[in-house]
Amino acid sequence: MSPAKKKNSDAYLRMYRQMARIRAFEDNANQLYLSAKMPGLTHMYSGQEAVAVGICEALQTTDHITSTHRGHGHCVAKGAEFKPMFCELLGKEEGYCRGKGGSMHIADQTNGNLGANAIVGGSAGIATGAALSARQLGTDAVTVCFFGDGALGQGVLYEVMNMAALWKLPIIYACENNLYGEYTKVEEMAAGALCARAQAFGIDAFEVDGQDVLAVNKLTQDLVAKCRAGQGPFFVQLNTYRYHGHHVGDINRTYYRSKEEEADWRDNRDPITNFGAWLTQEKLVSPDELDAIRDEIAKDAKAAVDYALAAPYPAISEVDMHVYAHSA
Amino acid sequence: MSPAKKKNSDAYLRMYRQMARIRAFEDNANQLYLSAKMPGLTHMYSGQEAVAVGICEALQTTDHITSTHRGHGHCVAKGAEFKPMFCELLGKEEGYCRGKGGSMHIADQTNGNLGANAIVGGSAGIATGAALSARQLGTDAVTVCFFGDGALGQGVLYEVMNMAALWKLPIIYACENNLYGEYTKVEEMAAGALCARAQAFGIDAFEVDGQDVLAVNKLTQDLVAKCRAGQGPFFVQLNTYRYHGHHVGDINRTYYRSKEEEADWRDNRDPITNFGAWLTQEKLVSPDELDAIRDEIAKDAKAAVDYALAAPYPAISEVDMHVYAHSA
Amino acid sequence: MRKITLSQAVNEAIAEEMRRDETVFLMGEDVAEAGTPFKVLSGLVEEFGTGRIIDTPISEPGFVGMAVGAAMTGSRPIVDLMFGDFLFLVMDQLCNQAAKTHYMSGGKLNVPMVLRTNLGATRRSAAQHSQSLHALVAHIPGLKVALPSSAYEAKGLMKTAIRDNNPVVIFEDKLMYQDKAEVPEDEYLIEFGKANILRQGSDVTLVATSSMVQVAVKAAEILADEGISAEVIDPRTIVPLDEETILASVRKTSRAIVIDEGHQSYGITAEIASRIAEKAFYYLDAPVLRMGAMDVPVPFSPALEDLTVPTAKGVADRARAIVRGDKANAA
Amino acid sequence: MRKITLSQAVNEAIAEEMRRDETVFLMGEDVAEAGTPFKVLSGLVEEFGTGRIIDTPISEPGFVGMAVGAAMTGSRPIVDLMFGDFLFLVMDQLCNQAAKTHYMSGGKLNVPMVLRTNLGATRRSAAQHSQSLHALVAHIPGLKVALPSSAYEAKGLMKTAIRDNNPVVIFEDKLMYQDKAEVPEDEYLIEFGKANILRQGSDVTLVATSSMVQVAVKAAEILADEGISAEVIDPRTIVPLDEETILASVRKTSRAIVIDEGHQSYGITAEIASRIAEKAFYYLDAPVLRMGAMDVPVPFSPALEDLTVPTAKGVADRARAIVRGDKANAA
Numbered sequence A, B: 001m002s003p004a005k006k007k008n009s010d011a012y013l014r015m016y017r018q019m020a021r022i023r024a025f026e027d028n029a030n031q032l033y034l035s036a037k038m039p040g041l042t043h044m045y046s047g048q049e050a051v052a053v054g055i056c057e058a059l060q061t062t063d064h065i066t067s068t069h070r071g072h073g074h075c076v077a078k079g080a081e082f083k084p085m086f087c088e089l090l091g092k093e094e095g096y097c098r099g100k101g102g103s104m105h106i107a108d109q110t111n112g113n114l115g116a117n118a119i120v121g122g123s124a125g126i127a128t129g130a131a132l133s134a135r136q137l138g139t140d141a142v143t144v145c146f147f148g149d150g151a152l153g154q155g156v157l158y159e160v161m162n163m164a165a166l167w168k169l170p171i172i173y174a175c176e177n178n179l180y181g182e183y184t185k186v187e188e189m190a191a192g193a194l195c196a197r198a199q200a201f202g203i204d205a206f207e208v209d210g211q212d213v214l215a216v217n218k219l220t221q222d223l224v225a226k227c228r229a230g231q232g233p234f235f236v237q238l239n240t241y242r243y244h245g246h247h248v249g250d251i252n253r254t255y256y257r258s259k260e261e262e263a264d265w266r267d268n269r270d271p272i273t274n275f276g277a278w279l280t281q282e283k284l285v286s287p288d289e290l291d292a293i294r295d296e297i298a299k300d301a302k303a304a305v306d307y308a309l310a311a312p313y314p315a316i317s318e319v320d321m322h323v324y325a326h327s328a
Numbered sequence C, D: 001m002r003k004i005t006l007s008q009a010v011n012e013a014i015a016e017e018m019r020r021d022e023t024v025f026l027m028g029e030d031v032a033e034a035g036t037p038f039k040v041l042s043g044l045v046e047e048f049g050t051g052r053i054i055d056t057p058i059s060e061p062g063f064v065g066m067a068v069g070a071a072m073t074g075s076r077p078i079v080d081l082m083f084g085d086f087l088f089l090v091m092d093q094l095c096n097q098a099a100k101t102h103y104m105s106g107g108k109l110n111v112p113m114v115l116r117t118n119l120g121a122t123r124r125s126a127a128q129h130s131q132s133l134h135a136l137v138a139h140i141p142g143l144k145v146a147l148p149s150s151a152y153e154a155k156g157l158m159k160t161a162i163r164d165n166n167p168v169v170i171f172e173d174k175l176m177y178q179d180k181a182e183v184p185e186d187e188y189l190i191e192f193g194k195a196n197i198l199r200q201g202s203d204v205t206l207v208a209t210s211s212m213v214q215v216a217v218k219a220a221e222i223l224a225d226e227g228i229s230a231e232v233i234d235p236r237t238i239v240p241l242d243e244e245t246i247l248a249s250v251r252k253t254s255r256a257i258v259i260d261e262g263h264q265s266y267g268i269t270a271e272i273a274s275r276i277a278e279k280a281f282y283y284l285d286a287p288v289l290r291m292g293a294m295d296v297p298v299p300f301s302p303a304l305e306d307l308t309v310p311t312a313k314g315v316a317d318r319a320r321a322i323v324r325g326d327k328a329n330a331a
């Protein structure tokens, strides 16, 4: 292989692996919930992997992301490890947030993930502030703000997009349009075209197939470079689909979407299957190698789950720790 | 005069009179402030008269408006009387709000004015709710939501425009672009084109000369008819100018806008002068008649001010009345 | 008498009022076909249609603001706020607009709206889905605040709320949706500002709200076994607050503990305790104790979360201590 | 010593900290050339430029949210919220996000930001520009809340706030901006959680916050003329609250009145009074009294507005009554 091809192929395999890791993580999380081993509930990212991975692979560790209630995928894609993630989901001390945040607040500041957020649209301000901070501090960090189509209902998003546009901040608003907000279709919640809502502020907006990791990655690389050159902000609408219910408990969902629709996305538009097929077709990897990757990931995930299940809870004395940070 | 011309001419003279009434009201309010007879402070509408009058003349008493901190003009235009208005500004019992609201909360529910609002953008929800209410109750009432260019910064406006668009509510969003929000230019506060912010939700948006009462009135008549026919909502950007400072205390303002700019608007684009000139030119009225109208209004205003100055304050027992409405 | 869940009770109350009064409508996220995530409103859209059970976008400030405007113009909206934590998003509409309109207009405009939402932790929902924020709205004049503590209470208070001519915020306890209680088939209302004495007692008064009423009742049972007689009072509404019933009880028992699931500091227990301590001062044999939730964001971890909320055992322990004249808490 | 206004004191504090620490910046509406409507920040943009003194659109939720994100990523933003009443607009960003981030992240993320705003009525600004809403934020764990009562306090508390690693809400009293006090030229900080005893006394403790500190001091002067000795305590920060200093005083005086300009019900006076009543119970000779603002939206009319806020005469009257053993307030 030529060095360039090799380099690309490394990146491709990393993206494949990262998507597979997200899927494996979610399958295990779902299992934990179904077997009543996980407290609370959680929102599965399965089906949307190409969005998080395509975007985060275009970022540096020092770049920031903000995430959502459906945040495991973003967390893995930005570089997190399975063990502290599962520990967090189970409320264990070794979790990324010492068990205090859980699925809806998982954050990983070492990799620039400023955290999931249980308020829809709640991270729009935080993300835009991180972009402002980069400008204030003179770093070249770019921020990606992930949010769902439903978050377009939150007014604060328009406030911060306006400021980002006025001040040319290095931020990408990544709108994951998975067609539903909870149990309601996007058309019933959003008048007009989604991209128009950013264009109204003079922000360049792009629509991309969120099931195509390479398309997502390519567009993001371009936009990140432009952001670093002071040409931000940008808005990207990523068309995608969540395979599971809104949350793990949303089992009977035919009243808001059909089984046919679900099957169509799973069978024909799966980002991992399709990317895997392309990789083998292009002879960048053999089907066996891909199987091996997935097997290895499955083992990793299983080991992390077992570890997390056995890991200790935080000491009860932690309950009133971390309410306030120490000041100098 | 032909009946049609007579009818038009009646309407024209009413609009002239209403604009002159607003100007007279504001001149007196300003005087009250400067002579320290008025408590608190207030925001003058002078210069923007054609907006309120052009719009409100296209409405019925049963239609609703919501107003802003700069609300005297909307109040007069929607049918309010001088005496209870001045009483309100002076905190007297005979004020529209028994002196409890004051300039920034003046309301006149008998004429469908749901009130001024001291929260920028604060009436966007109320106005849109009034439009929803009309639909729920099956009336044909239309609502006009007045707000300034500065209110485009408030996210809630986008939330309710989206719902108005989704549900085709009978509402007109009337954005009075007087070029400044307090001491800051609109370009520094708003990225992109103002109308685009409504168009993003699929709302038809119009830009009109807010100094031309006939243009404003004609457009509004059209949009009100469409709203009644179920074709709302609409957005109108009215380009206009406030002659005074942001509030009565904002005297030295050359640091944010030039005296030349102010003079240009006053001298060349005054809505009352220009409309008066057109009326006389079209021989619909003589200059003397216009002078007589203004004199009469000046007398009315003076009488109302004197009345209000002498009127009693609410009894101190009122202080804890009206916190809660009686329930059946 | 038949028993129904709190969820059914709320559903019935809304349905009855919507049948009675055409101007009542309901709006919120996923309230129609989905019947809310807690399924409390299931079936309403089938009866009343999407014209009166209205699904909204995820725009809490927007639709609460719209409810204010609708209420000012002849409608009687009920707004569904999916989690009490989202109150923070709608405070301006609720507190600057809804609460003040009647007063600011000199009594000329009314805002007859209901905001139904919920409170309560220990569901492993973490810090942004577990708060009990009723103290915030109770502090704002112009709002009424109701805290039903059972299915019976929920139905009667909801019906009264819908008929009230003021903005009413009603908090349901998320953990109680499946709890059943006797609820008459015949119509009834529960007057605002009249506390409910759930249990008579002579040694100590337990004033408890919402989710903590059951905790107080259980504590009273524990204490009864030990020969200590606790009176349990549920204020039902904290605005208006039935001070008289509470004071009368404390004048009799000479001791009081106030229990609430909101954060303790600057919360509900402070107001009620300080009124007791001031107005029943000469009757008190012991300091009035307060038991609120810990002053920490609600932690996700099950190992931590349950520590943050008062328990029946905790209440019984403290009641026992003051009844036995233990001065440990006083300096 | 030189005397400067509260307005200058705040300005100096911010300027000094911005010189000291490059990561500090300030954002808000009309903060740059205009220097805010109260002119508190005049001159800062000339020294620090529009890169660090940033004019924003009228988007309070947006820019407070941005401050949270900036604070999480190495900056130390100061946010200017023009009126305390606008807190209702930013509660989600402040209470769901800023307050909880450190805890939810298990201590890994910090939010060192300052929200400076104001409180206070009697300016004829009516119901939406006159509120004193500090009780709302004091109820939310994770926020600190400072209430300067003079130019001296304002400077010291502001500097401490900027250096604190947590979100701090600091409320200035609008009526006090032009009030002068002695302020040293040399740098000083005022520690959070340490109350200030403004006046020693033996008969009654007056605990007063912000605008009410002057009222309490005047009441103490009136009382002194009558031979009644009042101790005046300013907690300075209500979160953290210096309970010990307050309790020590009440143990000495045996009587207390708590005075605050927020609405009385479910407000600051409730928390402080109930702590005193509980923890100094055996020392009290009279009920702890509370004097907050009336539970009404602030009326515009001058004839009504002044009635809603505690006055020095009112405080003196009540203090006199309890010192003289008047049981009128107790049932």
Ligand SMILES: Cc1ncc(C[n+]2csc(CCOP(=O)(O)OP(=O)(O)O)c2C)c(N)n1
Pocket: A069, A070, A118, A119, A120, A121, A147, A148, A149, A150, A151, A152, A178, A180, A181, A182, A246, C029, C058, C060, C082, C086, C089
């Ligand atoms: C402010 C707010 N309102 C409502 C909710 C409840 N809620 C959680 S997720 C969700 C749907 C979000 O839809 P979308 O943004 O499209 O994200 P998706 O779940 O599809 O990934 C809702 C309504 C919330 N968490 N926060």
Ligand SMILES: Cc1ncc(C[n+]2csc(CCOP(=O)(O)OP(=O)(O)O)c2C)c(N)n1
Pocket: B069, B070, B118, B119, B120, B121, B147, B148, B149, B150, B151, B152, B178, B180, B181, B182, B246, D029, D058, D060, D082, D086, D089
């Ligand atoms: C939510 C809110 N933020 C800030 C203010 C302070 N304020 C009052 S008027 C005003 C400017 C409003 O500008 P615009 O909407 O253009 O109206 P104009 O004064 O030009 O008529 C500001 C910032 C306010 N009243 N409400």
Ligand SMILES: [Mg+2]
Pocket: A148, A149, A150, A176, A177, A178, A179, A180, A181, A182
């Ligand atoms: Mg979605």
Ligand SMILES: [Mg+2]
Pocket: B148, B149, B150, B176, B177, B178, B179, B180, B181, B182
């Ligand atoms: Mg303007």
